[in-house]
Amino acid sequence: MKRPxxxxxxxxxxVWDITDVKEIKELNDxxxxxxxxxxxxxxxxxxxxxxxxxxxEFIETGxxxxxxxxxxxxxxxxxxxxxxxxxxxILGKNKWYHHSYDINNFVNKYIKNKGDVK
Numbered sequence: 856m857k858r859p860x861x862x863x864x865x866x867x868x869x870v871w872d873i874t875d876v877k878e879i880k881e882l883n884d885x886x887x888x889x890x891x892x893x894x895x896x897x898x899x900x901x902x903x904x905x906x907x908x909x910x911x912e913f914i915e916t917g918x919x920x921x922x923x924x925x926x927x928x929x930x931x932x933x934x935x936x937x938x939x940x941x942x943x944x945i946l947g948k949n950k951w952y953h954h955s956y957d958i959n960n961f962v963n964k965y966i967k968n969k970g971d972v973k
Contacts, residue, residue, distance in 0.1 A: 871920045876911050883907050906938035912958040918966055930966055 886900045910928065913920050913936070923929040926939050929946065936943045942951045943965070954961040 869922060871910070871914050871922075873914060873917075876914055879907050879911055879914075902939070909938050909958070913962070916959060916962045918962060930962075934966060 883904050886904050889900060906926065910920070913928065913930065919931050921929040921932070923935055926937060928936050928938060930936055933946055934943055935946055936954075937951075941954050941956065943954050943961075944951045954965070
């Protein structure tokens, strides 16, 4: 069975919005329902599911979310965020920063520049 992939050519350079969340969730449900075994193929699916869950969280904040590279997204045409780790950087810079698990706090504090949010 061919492994379905969210980041096909139709998804590259796409700006995701709230209307895409349903499709991403359906794809995640498909992957979660697959039979599980302990090989690398299965690990790839669980990794993709985690990445998609984080992607959905960013889309639901209402900011501009765009495909950057495998496992990376571009927020507001300025910030590169890893979907695998809690790391981000400014586009064109090489310094990576860590962010908290709370996506809304991260977006409000750094992306929307609302300062220290508690």
